[in-house]
Amino acid sequence: MFKLIAIFCLLALFELSNADIQAKRLFELLKSKRSRNSPVPHKWIASEEATDEYSPVYIAPQDGLAQLDKIVALPGQPAGVNINQYSGYVTVNPNAGRALFYYFVESPTDSSTKPLVLWLNGGPGCSSLIGAMSELGPFRINSDGKTLFKNDYAWSNVANMLFLESPAGVGFSYSNTSSDYDKSGDKNTADDAYVFLVNWLERFPQYKTRDFYISGESYAGHYVPQLAYTVLVNNKKTNQTVINLKGIAIGNAWIDDETSLQGMYDYWWTHALYSDTTHDAIVKYCDFGSESTSDICGNATDKAWEEAGEIDIYNIYAPVCLTPPQRNTSAIPGSINNFDPCWQYLLEFYFNDSTVQEALHVRPTSWDLCSNVITSWNDSAPTILPIIKYLIENGQRIWVFSGDVDARVPITASRYSINALKLPIETPWRPWYLNQEVGGYLEAYKGLLLITVRGAGHTVPSYQPQRALTLFSSFLGGILPPSS
Structure with missing residues (x-):
């Protein structure tokens, strides 16, 4: 068995209350993938000859x-905020009783001319309400866990934002057939998300011809390209719904197992999280592309985790949540420029409030950030690079963005993965600017842009909301952020 188990045996060191649970889920998956019983990955790239076969998906009447x-208003919503919000269930399989929950925010200005963007959080098995309420949505939650404050840098300022909890078993999404949860994996997740999209567009037909983009982070480095591929393949089928997909943007995204693991440890070493001696041992004895490795490698990776100490590995310079917030006191007004390290407690408290669930039109649910009913993941491709190559060849806009202080899926991992594509460079590495400061760095390749966000952790918009919005606006416009 591949000795990645050793990488995880010291995870307890990082079980601080602000640990990013979706990134933790990612590494639980990596551990299971390296076991002797790991499932066979689904073969994603289909032959071109098969793409024109007509295989209609389930579409239900959506009128009314x-x-x-x-949503009339979310509980605790600040006064004077006038936005159109919607939420509810879309059935994706009536026989199984499988339904996915969505939260949709229309842009407060000129929504009829702005694109539609689907946001997906990762895990696998984590809720996209993480993105909606702690990253890029119109509100964030105050310290009382009951009231909200406005996000001036919400991505809905420039796009109509659709957040999907996927697959069934995540958040408010559910199945009446409990065995569905045991079948979770990349392929079923993409298929159900596609059925969701087709039906959602029937429910909101004004968006059928709108420019459409998919974005997400972490394990959504799988979700987003796989769903984009599914959309493009189905667009080629006779009599199938055509979705006007224009591109994808993925942040701190896990897209290739081997290069990402190498990039993680290299990042740790270059940021002084562990010793030269330990790094030399990892370089010498660890082969992350192999199915087996030595005990020496396992001992070295153990030592790396031990030497890194009790920091927030998802933002190595961030404060940690030492105690849960005292929610019975009055709210301390939140600031969009100071990310609350206890954000996970706030989300759990807010979305388990019965008045919030009623406002969201959901059935009573014990909501959690990541699913506790999905206990296994049945297919996970070791690399998404062939899908990204397919998307580039089919004219999609591809942006890979990275917060540069995330040590879980760091910028080095993204660079190594993209370098493996061997794409020609069109714009050499340079800084980009916002408010006369360096916002990050970028390098443009043929069909793909790599861009960093300075000072951002694993969840980029949480830590650098203004820079993240600038990046996102540039992505939608298909233009590079300013060079000065």
């Missing part, structure tokens, strides 16, 4: 459901 899904 959008109006029923409209």
